[in-house]
Amino acid sequence: MKFNESDILQIQDNGLSTEEVQRQIEIFKRGNIKVDIQEAATIGNGISAISDEERTEYIRAYEHQKEELDLLKFVPASGAATRMFKALHNFVDEFNPDKQELREYLDENGDSSLRTFFNHIEKLPFYTQAIEAAKKDNSDFDKLSGDEQKKLIAENVLYAKGLGLSDLPKGLVPFHKYDDVVVTAFEEHLYEAAKYAESKGVVKSHFTVGQGDKEKFEAEFDKVKARVEEKTGAKFDVSYSYQDPKTDTIAVDDEDAPFRTEEGNLFFRPGGHGALIDNLNQQDADLIFVKNIDNVVTWSNLGNVADYKKMLAGKLLELKGKVFSLLEKLQSNPSEEDSKEVSKFLVEQLFVKSLTGTETTSELIEKLDRPLRICGMVKNEGEPGGGPFLVKDEEGEISLQIIEGAQIDDNNPTQVKIVKESTHFNPVDIVCSVRKPNGETYDLEKYVDPNMSFIANKTKDGKPLKALERPGLWNGAMAKWNTVFVEVPVTTFNPVKTVADLLKESHQPLND
Incomplete structure (x- = not known):
């Protein structure tokens, strides 16, 4: 593919290179790569069910440590309410x-x-x-x-x-009303964060917002700040970022040639929420809580949601401590027993099922020394779809992954059967550890599986085009993280996809 001088200038203005654009065009020609699901993750096979006693202990452990931790809540909030x-x-x-x-x-x-x-x-x-x-x-x-x-x-x-x-951005739509106080999804996230992400009297939250919307969120925060701080007794440190234009992707026509606008220019589109891995990569905290902007609860249910967030964080701290301890052993003349202990931990705790037992010390370190995430999983109450699975990648490694329905080969009876056997779905309830033992942060871009990008059919000026979405933030963008799934109750999941969802009982405030 040859680009003219005007194309090259436009590509450079977007912060891209012609090589990157050509790579994207090759993905269109290749087509979507369907994932190779091995098994559905279920209770005892990839998903942990935490007892009430364990939950209490994890909460206690987290609360004991959290004042010494840098905590952050990360909320993708660029979606429009349309x-x-x-x-x-x-x-x-x-x-x-x-x-x-x-x-x-x-x-x-x-x-x-x-x-x-x-x-x-x-x-x-x-x-x-x-x-x-x-x-x-x-x-x-x-x-x-x-x-x-x-x-x-x-x-x-x-x-x-x-x-x-x-x-409006979805985050600025009024979601709840308490007496005469009308509260947006954005404000509800602040109240929620104060329940589990406060450390040393400060609550840090980061919202990824659309271009041109930052001022709207800032104005909303200025309006509610006094009310939120009075109700929670905490101070709030709120930051924002945009989806970087350099993560935009080229669109193509039906012949996989660059799509051109009526003016003859190349057409670039935002690369989906997977592009936000770059925004997450800019954050630096001991623990990062990730949750979607439209998934909030009323004040009377905050305690229940906070307890399960603290439980996930406590579980993560336990695993993080074990990972750091094992890495220390591997990096200082490990014995054969040390290597066996690491292999057992990878298989039994992180569900890395493709180990052969012949891995070298450096190979074990590479598998262990990665970003770590704990993902809450909710039982299916309707038709099973995308969710937690054990997946084999192109290198033959089997690991826990969050998979969307569009990634599944619905023409393959074996894959369809496995999907029907799934018991849980992904509510985007994630706690992340992105720091290495030495305190430096991982470069999260290194842990993306580029093969999990997705091609979608769209239109522009009434003409059809094909768009490329980057590997999803909690799908392919985190594919090479070490991952643990934990069951959480459906009461922690209250998304608002249509305006009628605000009329559900879970979104009708009691005497809060």
């Missing part, structure tokens, strides 16, 4: 109260989340604000029919003439 309000956008575009009743539209539409939205709209945290905006938008609001009112309310929820929630 998808959250997709059904409401369709409703506003399609529903005409002069020609159809709302009941008829909902029956024809068949979207249960939309029906839930209108049946319980008064329970939404921003309902009062939406009514006020709708009345300001139309002085005859009280004279309108019920269906006309509902459409006007929906418009004022979505668009800038009212609340403009659809145009």
